[in-house]
Amino acid sequence: MEILNLFGVNWKLMLAQIFNFAIVFFVLWHFAIKPLLKTMEARNKEISQGLDDAKSAADRLEAVEKDVKAKLQEAKKESMLILEKANSQAELNRQESLAKAKLEVEQVVNKAKLHIEQEKEKMFVEAKQEFANLLQTSLTKVLSKSVSQEIDKKYIHQTLADLKKNEK
Amino acid sequence: MSVTETNPNLNIENMEGLTGHDTEAAVEHEAKESHEITLFAEPVFHIGSFPVTNSLITSWVAVFFIILLSLVIRKKTKRIPSAFQSIVEIVVEGALDMMDLVTNDREKSKKAFPIVFTIFVFVLVNNWLGLVPGIGSVSFDGHHIFRGGTADLNTTLALGIFAVVGANIFGVMSVGLWEYFNKFINIKALLEIPKKVFKEPTIILVNPITFFVGLIEIISEVAKIASLSFRLFGNVFAGEVLLSSISAMVAWGVPLPFMFLEVIVGVIQALIFAVLTLVYFTIASTSHDSEHAHA
Numbered sequence: 001m002e003i004l005n006l007f008g009v010n011w012k013l014m015l016a017q018i019f020n021f022a023i024v025f026f027v028l029w030h031f032a033i034k035p036l037l038k039t040m041e042a043r044n045k046e047i048s049q050g051l052d053d054a055k056s057a058a059d060r061l062e063a064v065e066k067d068v069k070a071k072l073q074e075a076k077k078e079s080m081l082i083l084e085k086a087n088s089q090a091e092l093n094r095q096e097s098l099a100k101a102k103l104e105v106e107q108v109v110n111k112a113k114l115h116i117e118q119e120k121e122k123m124f125v126e127a128k129q130e131f132a133n134l135l136q137t138s139l140t141k142v143l144s145k146s147v148s149q150e151i152d153k154k155y156i157h158q159t160l161a162d163l164k165k166n167e168k
Numbered sequence: 169m170s171v172t173e174t175n176p177n178l179n180i181e182n183m184e185g186l187t188g189h190d191t192e193a194a195v196e197h198e199a200k201e202s203h204e205i206t207l208f209a210e211p212v213f214h215i216g217s218f219p220v221t222n223s224l225i226t227s228w229v230a231v232f233f234i235i236l237l238s239l240v241i242r243k244k245t246k247r248i249p250s251a252f253q254s255i256v257e258i259v260v261e262g263a264l265d266m267m268d269l270v271t272n273d274r275e276k277s278k279k280a281f282p283i284v285f286t287i288f289v290f291v292l293v294n295n296w297l298g299l300v301p302g303i304g305s306v307s308f309d310g311h312h313i314f315r316g317g318t319a320d321l322n323t324t325l326a327l328g329i330f331a332v333v334g335a336n337i338f339g340v341m342s343v344g345l346w347e348y349f350n351k352f353i354n355i356k357a358l359l360e361i362p363k364k365v366f367k368e369p370t371i372i373l374v375n376p377i378t379f380f381v382g383l384i385e386i387i388s389e390v391a392k393i394a395s396l397s398f399r400l401f402g403n404v405f406a407g408e409v410l411l412s413s414i415s416a417m418v419a420w421g422v423p424l425p426f427m428f429l430e431v432i433v434g435v436i437q438a439l440i441f442a443v444l445t446l447v448y449f450t451i452a453s454t455s456h457d458s459e460h461a462h463a
Contacts, residue, residue: 008208017326032238
């Protein structure tokens with residue numbers, strides 16, 4: 001123990017130094033290291049979380065881009081199909097309309113022709129009648145004294161026959 | 169009397185036949201007379217029978233400084249670090265990485281970190297405080313008021329005891345009380361003899377040796393305390409003596425390189441103390457069986 005005395009070893013002083021160290025240990029751990037480690041850990045967690053999120057976001061973006069591309073292609077295909085269908089439908093409609101119009105025109109033309117024919121017929125009858133009357137009157141006036149009733153009728157019929165011939 | 173003339177052996181001769189308080193008084197008288205560096209810390213005043221030594225006062229200053237530093241760190245700790253916080257974080261992260269080299273296990277490093285890092289900081293601050301101009305020269309009533317905290321064996325012994333006891337507690341917590349107890353008093357080895365003697369006859373020779381090796385481990389624990397405390401004390405005290413001697417010879421300029429040397433020695437000694445403590449912690453937390461398995 002002589003050597004301990006030489007170095008001034010004193011259990012009270014040792015205890016005081018242990019107490020000093022214990023204070024340092026408590027304060028340094030409680031006030032500095034613990035909160036610092038906690039903050040560092042939280043930050044590291046946040047960083048790795050952020051990196052994971054960024055990776056998953058990039059993955060998702062890639063998937064979405066792929067999806068969009070696929071959908072666009074599909075939409076393009078569909079639109080082409082629709083366009084084709086529309087074109088053919090339009091063509092069909094056009095043909096139909098054309099046929100219908102043609103038919104209608106034909107009908108109108110036919111109707112008009114018929115009407116004209118009828119009108120013509122009517123006019124001809126009327127004109128014939130008118131002409132016969134006129135002729136009869138003129139002949140009566142001209143030939144009232146020399147031409148008999150029979151000759152008169154014969155002339156009328158002759159004239160009508162000529163008229164018919166001319167008409168043809 | 170110059171520093172180089174201070175002879176510790178002379179103190180022993182003077183103190184022969186004295187014990188307890190007489191020795192302390194004689195030591196104090198010797199210190200008062202010499203005004204030079206003594207092997208022991210000088211009592212500056214007494215509180216009752218408790219001697220307040222100059223190294224204890226310096227230790228209080230160190231404690232105050234570390235408390236202040238801790239509070240600053242606490243206040244400055246933010247999620248987005250400032251320059252100061254970044255430096256502290258680099259130190260902490262570097263310390264943890266260095267500890268991983270010894271423990272090979274981040275979890276173990278994290279468990280031992282508070283004690284090992286505190287030891288490092290406490291020793292470092294005390295070592296460096298001993299170098300602050302005025303620490304070894306300001307005196308009152310014939311006593312030096314300050315002396316490097318670690319230039320007192322009481323401080324280094326206290327730290328050594330704390331480290332070794334801490335390592336043993338850590339060992340018990342890590343491998344269990346029975347396992348850890350068998351590291352020193354290897355009852356398991358003795359109990360194995362009758363069980364395995366027919367299978368392995370050599371066990372009758374090996375296991376008693378293992379038992380005695382366990383007993384030697386107890387002595388090695390005491391040796392750890394001695395080696396830790398005397399190494400640190402020796403280096404720091406030698407540094408102070410060196411600086412005083414050089415200053416006594418040439419006061420201007422010449423002590424400067426030695427001052428820088430002591431600054432480095434302060435870091436190295438703190439590092440050695442902390443790393444050795446970590447090694448003791450790691451050894452204590454490794455089970456005895458796995459040690460043998462590795463061997």
